Amino acid sequence: MMDLDEIDRGLIRALAQDAQASAGALGRQFGLSQPAAWRRIKRLREAGVFRGVRLDLDKAALGFSVTVFLGVKLATKGRISLEDFERVVAAIPEVQTVEHVLGMYDYRLRVVARDIPDFERVLRRRLMTLPGVGSVDANVLLSEERRPGPLG
Structure with missing residues (x-):
């Protein structure tokens, strides 16, 4: 288990809402430079905090009601x-x-x-x-x- 600070937790919450958010946008949101945000995201990914990225499909729109x-x-x-x-x-x-x-x-x-x-x-x-x-x-x-x- 890795130690997470408030910025790490904020990045996780933000990426859980929008996995395609850019490191630049996340950096601006959390007061980090783009490279610093990217490094934190990379560290979280390498630590296994993120298991992958998946699409949230609308089942009803696909005919599964x-x-x-x-x-x-x-x-x-x-x-x-x-x-x-x-x-x-x-x-x-x-x-x-x-x-x-x-x-x-x-x-x-x-x-x-x-x-x-x-x-x-x-x-x-x-x-x-x-x-x-x-x-x-x-x-x-x-x-x-x-x-x-x-x-x-």
């Missing part, structure tokens, strides 16, 4: 390895995230679909046919509010 969270309980853990299940389920394009969790379920999946009938198709034809699936519990996302993370 339904998001469902699935709790998946495997039937018997001995018959299929967790790695095999993760590999197979991650290959399904509608599955956005695969989280191995502790509690009532073995996995929590975030699945997108065009509509409820499309989700039912994905559930019946792709997810329920996976080896090792015992029970599935679905929760349809009604609304989502993004909140700043621990540094926000």
Whole structure:
């Protein structure tokens, strides 16, 4: 874990909001020269603080208006390895995230679909046919509010 000062935390917050912000603009925002801002960003990147840059896609604009969270309980853990299940389920394009969790379920999946009938198709034809699936519990996302993370 690296020591972060207020400027580092500010840079992280700013880049979390706009990963394409230039070092010059960030330097002006935080009272640094462009090279000093660039050096700090480079140091944070090399320390592994940033895992990468990704686009925040508008699922509805792409035709995916339904998001469902699935709790998946495997039937018997001995018959299929967790790695095999993760590999197979991650290959399904509608599955956005695969989280191995502790509690009532073995996995929590975030699945997108065009509509409820499309989700039912994905559930019946792709997810329920996976080896090792015992029970599935679905929760349809009604609304989502993004909140700043621990540094926000």
